[in-house]
Amino acid sequence: MTGTTAANTGSTKAAPLPLWPAPYAKGPVDATVTVPGSKSLTNRFLVLAALADGPSRLRAPLHSRDSALMIQALRQLGATVTEVPGDGDYGPDLEITPMDPAAPSTGTAIDCGLAGTVMRFVPPLAALRKGTTVFDGDPHARNRPMGTIIEALTALGVPVAAEGGRTPSALPFTVNGTGEVRGGHLVIDASASSQFVSALLLVGARFTDGLHLEHVGKPVPSLDHITMTVEVLRSVGVNVDDSVPNHWRVSPGPIHAFDQRIEQDLSNAGPFLAAALATQGTVRVTNWPAGTTQVGDMWRTILATMGASVTVENGTLTVTGGPVIKGADFDETSELAPTVAALCALADGPSRLTGIAHLRGHETDRLAALVAEINSLGGDAEETADGLVIRPAALHAGVVHSYADHRMATAGAILGLAVEGVEVEDIATTSKTMPEFPEMWARMVGTISSTDGAKN
Ligand SMILES: O=C(O)C1=C[C@@H](OP(=O)(O)O)[C@@H](O)[C@H](O)C1
Numbered sequence: 001m002t003g004t005t006a007a008n009t010g011s012t013k014a015a016p017l018p019l020w021p022a023p024y025a026k027g028p029v030d031a032t033v034t035v036p037g038s039k040s041l042t043n044r045f046l047v048l049a050a051l052a053d054g055p056s057r058l059r060a061p062l063h064s065r066d067s068a069l070m071i072q073a074l075r076q077l078g079a080t081v082t083e084v085p086g087d088g089d090y091g092p093d094l095e096i097t098p099m100d101p102a103a104p105s106t107g108t109a110i111d112c113g114l115a116g117t118v119m120r121f122v123p124p125l126a127a128l129r130k131g132t133t134v135f136d137g138d139p140h141a142r143n144r145p146m147g148t149i150i151e152a153l154t155a156l157g158v159p160v161a162a163e164g165g166r167t168p169s170a171l172p173f174t175v176n177g178t179g180e181v182r183g184g185h186l187v188i189d190a191s192a193s194s195q196f197v198s199a200l201l202l203v204g205a206r207f208t209d210g211l212h213l214e215h216v217g218k219p220v221p222s223l224d225h226i227t228m229t230v231e232v233l234r235s236v237g238v239n240v241d242d243s244v245p246n247h248w249r250v251s252p253g254p255i256h257a258f259d260q261r262i263e264q265d266l267s268n269a270g271p272f273l274a275a276a277l278a279t280q281g282t283v284r285v286t287n288w289p290a291g292t293t294q295v296g297d298m299w300r301t302i303l304a305t306m307g308a309s310v311t312v313e314n315g316t317l318t319v320t321g322g323p324v325i326k327g328a329d330f331d332e333t334s335e336l337a338p339t340v341a342a343l344c345a346l347a348d349g350p351s352r353l354t355g356i357a358h359l360r361g362h363e364t365d366r367l368a369a370l371v372a373e374i375n376s377l378g379g380d381a382e383e384t385a386d387g388l389v390i391r392p393a394a395l396h397a398g399v400v401h402s403y404a405d406h407r408m409a410t411a412g413a414i415l416g417l418a419v420e421g422v423e424v425e426d427i428a429t430t431s432k433t434m435p436e437f438p439e440m441w442a443r444m445v446g447t448i449s450s451t452d453g454a455k456n
């Protein structure tokens with residue numbers, strides 16, 4: 001498990017983490033980037049492969065800490081996951097044979113790391129197996145919202161206990177799998193994370209009576225991620241009715257084995273595209289999907305609103321930064337928000353980000369972390385009830401802490417492109433979803449022509 005800063009855990013002083021001198025751009029970047037596979041798609045298809053009616057193959061999947069944790073968890077639950085040669089630059093493909101729910105297990109201990117997809121998607125799988133499965137993760141994982149999954153499993157007749165038999169509200173806990181879940185109508189409050197809905201929909205077809213999931217409470221965030229879950233389920237033959245808002249009906253039935261190519265991670269394309277704005281340069285991302293459920297497709301509108309020219313031609317997205325970054329208002333940017341906030345801190349006018357209160361339950365409290373780190377560089381950022389206000393200010397050199405959060409680290413890298421002397425703490429934390437980040441970033445900055453001259 002990786003280290004976290006004291007700010008993350010509220011604990012006593014942690015060992016100092018290495019500082020990475022963020023490359024400063026002395027001119028415009030001019031780069032073409034190919035990003036690794038989508039975390040959200042890889043981990044959804046891995047879960048479905050473990051439940052499928054035969055062996056499946058994932059082509060060009062993500063290889064990162066979050067996918068490795070998912071693979072390890074599925075193996076512990078009895079699935080077989082084997083790396084086989086891939087056909088491109090994305091590393092090995094994966095072949096998966098499903099888990100056997102009938103095979104009992106006792107005391108399997110699953111490490112969720114800091115991966116929301118593992119801590120939310122895997123406990124319902126453990127519920128389908130007979131036996132006990134213990135879940136824990138990184139220190140900060142214990143602060144992430146989990147109560148809804150625990151209550152949902154309990155309501156489904158699957159006991160979940162903490163040490164000493166207490167009822168838990170967070171990690172760590174033990175799922176006492178029954179080997180069979182009846183399902184039916186289940187009411188949850190998914191206002192803290194869309195992953196609660198996705199987690200239950202992914203397994204719903206394997207419940208005896210299927211699942212009618214109903215959300216009651218404040219709005220569910222990150223709805224694009226639920227649309228992704230529904231589309232992925234339909235692609236493997238599961239019948240899902242999402243025609244009524246806040247209700248999802250999954251019919252019981254088989255999950256068909258599949259052979260699936262994973263789209264690249266459009267959220268992780270974000271920091272590279274942001275570099276075009278931060279340096280008034282051009283960044284192209286190849287293989288941009290013509291249609292996708294990934295929230296990262298929003299980059300096309302977000303970056304255009306901030307003054308960039310954005311085109312998609314022959315599957316390549318090209319972003320060219322304008323003379324200034326325009327401040328703007330954005331609602332519900334979900335996991336894109338840290339990258340957007342970094343650009344807002346470099347903008348020439350004020351920006352307001354709304355609809356992201358739930359970011360307080362992400363890898364760290366992202367609203368507090370973004371305000372602290374932008375302001376420590378001389379910026380002017382303020383937390384609101386459901387987001388951030390960021391006003392223009394001259395930034396200076398300093399350290400950006402990453403709080404074990406890959407998107408805080410990449411936000412620091414964006415700031416460092418435009419502000420000389422920025423150091424990012426623990427850049428290796430980008431391995432959560434993109435271990436190649438430091439190398440890819442250096443390659444992108446390396447495209448700056450030596451004749452571009454110094455920026456003002
Ligand atoms: O299901 C998914 O793959 C995700 C859903 C979202 O979670 P929240 O709804 O908690 O924001 C998103 O932020 C996260 O990065 C990935």
Ligand SMILES: C=C(OP(=O)(O)O)C(=O)O
Pocket residue numbers: 114115116117335362363407433
């Ligand atoms: C919120 C995120 O991750 P997780 O899947 O751990 O929730 C994220 O990647 O921005």
